[in-house]
Amino acid sequence: MKRVIAYFLMIILCFVLQNTIFQALALASISPNLLVILTASIGLMRGKKEGMLVGFLCGFMVDIFYGNLVGFYALVYMYLGYMNGFFNKIFYDDDVKLPMLLISASEFLYSLIIYVFLFLIRTRFDFGYYFIHIIIPELVYTVVATIFFYRLINGVNRRLEKRTKRRA
């Protein structure tokens, strides 16, 4: 139960932070994607099911407030969470390289999906421009943000795990 509340709080916090402070901190009008960091981290740390559910909720929030097509972002984030869940088996608590790699890959995949489904489909063919001006900066910025946020999420996860172990 504590875990569910913690997830809810983290999702709301990330969503709100990303909409307000991180849009104000945007460099060259590019801001990092905290929701991808959260979804990928939970998927990696806790497995497919929880990653999927957290991703679904993250995407659903985006859909409700900003999406034209409700369900699209929910679907994208959900699959990101699920895919990261596959790597749960090789997850070690103190390893930072794997999460960094996975979050970068998730972020890249996310951008690619957005491009294909929301831009390419409307005959915006200039992939080179979008790649250099949106995808790469967002990726770099997200990786930088990961350094801070991954530790936070991992810390919360560790606490929650300790609690359940003590109860056992």
Place this chain on the structure above:
Amino acid sequence: MRKKKRFSMPSKYLLLLLTLLCVGLMFVTFSASVSLSPVQTVSGYLIVPIQKGINEVGRWFSDRVDYRATIRELQEENQALTEQVNDLTIQNSQLVQDTYELSRLRSLYDLDVKYSEYHKVAARVIGKDPGNWFSTFLIDKGTDDGISVDCNVIADGGLVGIVTGVGKDWASVRSIIDDSSRVSSTVLSTSDGCFVNGDLQLMNEGEIRIVQLLDEDDKVAVGDEVVTSHISSKYLEGIPIGYIDSLSYDANNLTKSGTLIPIADFQHLHEVLVITDKKEMPSEVEGEE
């Protein structure tokens, strides 16, 4: 771990179930205009107060920073402003005379519905969309203040966007620089029709694309003002959008396209005005996006 037999679904099936749910939702929201307002209202109660709070803190900080502007700067500014006030006073008296004349002429022509008479609501921008691909933002006024979907939004005297979603005390606005935005508009000087399309590639340079301008007499020049068109189904007539920055013939040699510098400052959008009057159209008319 507590040993307790609980019903748990394998994640594969859960994924399938949620996928179907999402796809279903997409179809529903795409085909029929099913309202998700209950969900939106509930989540609005949760999110909007937090965002407002964070924005208050941010504003407090930026106020502190502004406060430190040196006295010298303020003095210079004061001097410049005094001169400007003098100029404007003269200009104003002329304009007042013009206004009297205009009102006389207007009553003469019976043109009583004009831009100046629309009902407006001021709102603060409290959030921007989380991605870098689109340009939509949230404002802190909603149905309580008479805002509904398709209300026009203006700032700095120019068009900013259109309300696409609304809750009790929030509304989401898609700006005209958004890649999926398309506004039917007119060049003021020649009354030639055209479309103003948002474009992600130009967004970073602070410009908007203008397309399908049919300028047979080749009279439209750089610097001409572009306003919303009278044939637009969602945008009210005559709201200024921006000034033409560049213009060239399309490959078909019939129409022109180019770029437009918007009047509203999209980089520093803090307060906007929402026009709560909407353009009344027969319901079967399909609007532009």
